[in-house]
Amino acid sequence: MLARRLLWLLALTTLVLSVGCRRxxxxxxxxxxxxMRYRLNVDDAQRVARIMAEVTNTGKRTxxxxxxxxxxxxxxxxxxxxxxxxxxxxxxxxxxxxSIQIDAKGRERDVEFIISGPKDPEEEAESNAEQ
Numbered sequence: 001m002l003a004r005r006l007l008w009l010l011a012l013t014t015l016v017l018s019v020g021c022r023r024x025x026x027x028x029x030x031x032x033x034x035x036m037r038y039r040l041n042v043d044d045a046q047r048v049a050r051i052m053a054e055v056t057n058t059g060k061r062t063x064x065x066x067x068x069x070x071x072x073x074x075x076x077x078x079x080x081x082x083x084x085x086x087x088x089x090x091x092x093x094x095x096x097x098x099s100i101q102i103d104a105k106g107r108e109r110d111v112e113f114i115i116s117g118p119k120d121p122e123e124e125a126e127s128n129a130e131q
Contacts, residue, residue, distance in 0.1 A: 028117035030066045032059025033090065035113045042108050049104040051083075051111055054097050057090040064089060065118040070100045074107045081105070086118070 038053035051070045057063055071082040083102040090096055 028064060028066065029059070029061070030063060030115045030117055032057060032061075033063060033066055033115045034058050035068075035115075036095070038111065038113070040108065040111050042104050042106065044104075044106050047104050047106065049081075049102045049108050049111075051100045051102070052097065053099070053113070054095050055087055055090070055115070056095045057092055060092050062089060062091045063087075066090065067116050067119055068098065068100075069114040069116070070102065071112045071114065072102055072104065072108045073110045073112060074105065075109060077110070079112065 034056050036054055036056050038051060041050045041052070042048075043050065049072055053068075053070075055066075055068060065086060065088045068085045068087065069082055070085070071079045073079050081102050081104070083100040085098040085100050087096050087098060
């Protein structure tokens with residue numbers, strides 16, 4: 001009887017751990033992605049900011065897709081204007097260059113990067129509808 005209860009407990013524990021530790025569909029861990037270097041080039045004549053950068057996967061798993069948002073910052077670190085780049089299938093240790101072009105005001109001082117999982121198409125459609 002005790003052996004039967006232990007087997008039942010082991011089976012239940014295994015089930016809970018396997019279901020509880022699984023990622024939801026679409027959940028992507030981007031915490032190991034790092035922007036190692038970048039360059040901000042502002043073209044005052046064209047009123048465009050071009051950002052060339054390189055993202056590195058420092059983790060042990062392939063990241064199937066990530067969205068990198070670059071936010072331009074002006075004097076006083078005031079954020080304005082942003083643009084996105086999508087990188088796909090970034091293997092462990094892999095470095096991937098990307099570029100983003102954003103409308104500029106000519107007073108850009110720096111850029112901040114935000115790395116997130118893939119955008120949900122429904123959320124993106126709602127966001128576009130609000131604008």
